[in-house]
Amino acid sequence: MKEVFSISSKTNGFSPVHLAWQSKQGSYLAVGSIHRTVNIYDRHGELVDDISLPGSCTGLKWDAEGNTLAIIQDKSGVVYLWDANTRTQRPLDSGLRDSLSFVCWSPHAPLLAIGTIKGNLLIYNHSTGRKVPVLGKHSKRIICGAWNSQNVLALGSEDRMLTCSSVEGDTIRSANLRYDPELAIFSEMKSNAANSRAPPV
Numbered sequence: 001m002k003e004v005f006s007i008s009s010k011t012n013g014f015s016p017v018h019l020a021w022q023s024k025q026g027s028y029l030a031v032g033s034i035h036r037t038v039n040i041y042d043r044h045g046e047l048v049d050d051i052s053l054p055g056s057c058t059g060l061k062w063d064a065e066g067n068t069l070a071i072i073q074d075k076s077g078v079v080y081l082w083d084a085n086t087r088t089q090r091p092l093d094s095g096l097r098d099s100l101s102f103v104c105w106s107p108h109a110p111l112l113a114i115g116t117i118k119g120n121l122l123i124y125n126h127s128t129g130r131k132v133p134v135l136g137k138h139s140k141r142i143i144c145g146a147w148n149s150q151n152v153l154a155l156g157s158e159d160r161m162l163t164c165s166s167v168e169g170d171t172i173r174s175a176n177l178r179y180d181p182e183l184a185i186f187s188e189m190k191s192n193a194a195n196s197r198a199p200p201v
């Protein structure tokens with residue numbers, strides 16, 4: 001394994017950092033920390049852009065095509081969208097009034113989920129600009145989540161609940177958890193022909 005480049009602790013301090021490689025192309029690495037800045041590096045470690053934030057970075061996520069980077073921070077409900085093609089960024093006002101704690105793009109549609117420390121949710125359609133706010137989806141911080149191929153959104157929260165929601169924000173299913181969740185991932189079960197003919201259970 002060959003080291004390509006490294007980033008000094010002087011840049012981000014000794015606090016936890018958020019990292020996100022660009023989807024598909026892998027041309028850019030986004031790095032955010034408590035220093036209220038997200039740095040975008042190319043694959044050689046050269047700084048391409050730096051994005052100033054009003055608060056500490058709390059999450060980074062590229063869309064499925066690697067065209068748009070979504071950045072959340074802890075001082076307002078504003079999400080910053082960085083365009084990899086034009087190397088420009090624009091603010092998106094989520095309308096949520098508490099600090100943002102979770103961000104996730106759907107891998108199958110231009111849908112962005114944004115969660116807060118108080119359990120509120122916004123589903124944003126990047127193509128149409130439509131926003132679907134869902135207040136009180138959870139009673140505490142939204143920690144993790146994932147979209148499946150049918151664009152069902154699963155969310156895990158500090159309230160020790162797992163919810164599955166439609167793109168309209170309606171809860172389809174929910175379940176109690178014994179402990180705080182850390183990660184949510186959808187998996188697809190492969191079945192043989194016999195099993196595929198069996199009735200659902």
